[in-house]
Amino acid sequence: MAQLKRFTIDPxxxxxGHLRIEVDLDSNNVVKDAYSSSGMFRGIELIMQDRDFHDVGLFAQRICGVCTYTHYRVGTEAVEAALGVQIPTNARIVRNLLHASLFLHDHVVHFYQLHGMDWFDVVAALSADPEKAAAVALKYSPTPYNAGAGTFRAVQERVSALVASGELGPFANGYWGNPSYKLTPEQDLIMLSHYLDALAVQRTLAQAMAVFGGKNPHPQSLVVGGVTSIMDIVDPSRVAEFLGKMQSGAQFIQNAYLPDIRMIADAYIQEAKSGEGYGVPDFMSYGAFPIDNIPWPKGAMLFPSGVFNRNTGMVTDLNADQIKEDVTRAWYQGPNEGVYPGEESTIPDYTGYEADGALNRSGKYSWIKAPRYQGLPMETGPLARLLIGRARKDPLIEKAMTDFERSVPRGFSPDEWYSTVGRTAARAVEADIIASQVGAWVDELAANVGQGQTQTYTAPSNTSGEGFRLLDAPRGALGHWIRIENGRVTHYQAVVPSTWNASPRDHKGQMGPYEASLINTRLAVANQPLEVLRTVHSFDPCIGCAVHIVDSKGAEVARFQVDV
Incomplete structure (x- = not known):
């Protein structure tokens, strides 16, 4: 049997955050084994101990510098669930509007700034014909975004100046010229131009969050019981400002983001047909954007909750009691079969790497735990939300997916969603769905205020209890579990989307979604793992929950005092 070649991509x-991928290639450069590892320790559960319950949301949002608002919301709503607090309708609407601004911002930044260069070749774009590029843009949208020949020529000049200066910035060290790139130079130029446009668009969407959130990142308008942005929701100019910024983002999504995804699906259709990047057959969502005040899981949501299996085509209701975290291959102590997060402890058990610096493949090898639902790994994120929505015959989601399939010039079948291309496309389709709902939510809020319904807060009446909140973040299923006694936190556990997707193997040897999605991926050039990066990036990895460094011997690394 031929010897496999091991390649490590770190970071x-x-x-x-910090993520490491190890893959083994055969003589044909095909991935035969894969391992996903995070090299940093989170520890947020330990930091939460003995905190006042009013502070939970503010601490929780520091888990991550990207999904700050989602952790803020879910942490706050976990407290509300534990204490039996029912927030007013206006507070729910404002929370959804803030969440919408986060989703649109996150999806735009992910595709263009974090994932786009896995699909388009920056160097090839410099040799494109700007007039031809303008004509190509019309193939994918009747109203392409900022797509004139003059614009494309200016982009080439701007990037060429960077090349000449030697200051390539984000364009440095790319695998330019790799045969795995499929776009034409003109298509590359369209993508490069929209990459630069997205820098301004994401700023506008961040400003939208600041209208009701106070600031971005780390908004500050949520409290246990509601929101504090009452002066903004009763001011028509502030509501109009929010709506205008969101509509600006929606225009970019409809005329740049979606057309660019059609272009990619068209060019990479063979990769989609072959299922490149497909991993586990089970998909899970907690649901997102509640549209009534009925507590989870019975309330209606824009994206419904559930568990979907590709092999059966069946969707089932989600039972939170079936969630467990396995630490067999993670650097924590705990029973092999896993523990329910409401009872789980966070006890570090760092065992290190092999002598040659490789992962310990027979033992523990990551700071990320292995969440499992009914003992199975689950993919979570935009693709899961769309598949579950379609399986539940949600008309909005069904139409959006069907419209996309029909809009790809070479066609896009339902089976082709199960791929790196499909996972990437799902994010754009989802962004368009969310953008289409913002106006109605703003109208609902304005109608309530117009009728004198301005309540945004319900005071908690209890100081003890336990509960959890499950809600999807942009990257997928996010859950926070909490126990409160006499106003202080006595137990806390957060299971985040990238924990589900980036999990190591469990006690049964089952791979996590990242690992499973890389098996049988073929690299065009062995020492240029573009295809590996493309698939891993398609999940939008966020290992920012790993924000605290721990010394392997337990020693204190450093201590800081900040004078305010």
């Missing part, structure tokens, strides 16, 4: 760049 995976263009993501939040």
């Amino acid at each position: 995976i760049t263009r993501i939040e």
Whole structure:
């Protein structure tokens, strides 16, 4: 049997946090084994101990510098679930509007700034014909975004100046010229131009969050019981400002993001047909954007919750009691079969690497735990939300997916969603769905205020209890579990989307979604793992939950005092 070649990509760049991928290639450069590892320790559960419950959301959002608002919301709503607090309708709407701004911002930044260069070749774009590029843009949209020949020529000049100066910035060290790139130079130029446009668009969407959130990142308008942005929701100019910024983002999504994804699906259709990047057959969502005040899981949501299996085509209701975290191959102590997060402890058990610096493949090898639902790994994120919505025959989601399939010039079948291309496309389709709902939510809020319904807060009446909140973040299923006694936190556990997707093997040897999705991927050039990066990036990895460094011997690394 031929010897496999081991390649280590450490760190995976263009993501939040620190992620390492090890793959073994055969003589044909095909991935035969894969391991996903995070080299940093989170520890947020330990930091939460003995905190006042009012502070939970503010601490929780520091888990991550990207999905700050989602952790803020879910942490706050976990407290509300534990204490039996029912927030007013206006507070729910404002929370959804803030969440919408986060989703649109996150999806745009992910595709263009973090994932786009896995699909388009920056160097090839410099040799494109700007007039031809303008004509190509019309193939994918009747109203392409900022797509004139003059614009494309200016982009070439701007990037050429960077090349001449030697200051390539984000364009440095790319695998330019790799045969795995499929776009034409003109298509590359369209993508490069929209990459630069997206820098301004993401700023506008961040400003939208600041209208009701106070600031971005780390908004500050949520409290246990509601929101504090009452002066903004009763001011028509502030509501109009929010809506205008969101509509600006929606225009970019409809005229740049979606057309660019059609272009990619068209060019990479063979990769989609072959299922490149497909991993595990089970998909899970907690649901997102509640549209009534009925507590989870019975309330209606824009994206419904559930568990979907590709092999059966069946979707089932989600039972939170079936969630467990396995630490067999993670650097923590705990029973092999896993523990329910409401009862789980966070006890570090760092065993290190092999002598040659490689992962210990027979033992523990990551700071990420292995969440499992009914003992199975689950993919979570935009693709899961769309598949579950379609399986539940949600008309909005069904139409959006069908419209996309029909809009790809060479066609896009339902089976082709199960791929790196499909996972990437799902994010754009989802962004368009969310953008289409913002106006109605703003109208609902304005109608309530117009009728004198301005309540945004319900005071908690209890100081003890336990509960959890499950809600999807942009990257997928996010859950926070909490126990409160006499106003202080006595137990906390957060199971985040990238924990589900980036999990190591469990006690049964089952791979996590990242690992499974890389098997049988063929690299065009062995020492240029573009295809590996493309698939891993398609999940939008966010390992930012790993924000605290721990010394392997337990010693204190450093202590800082900040004078305020």
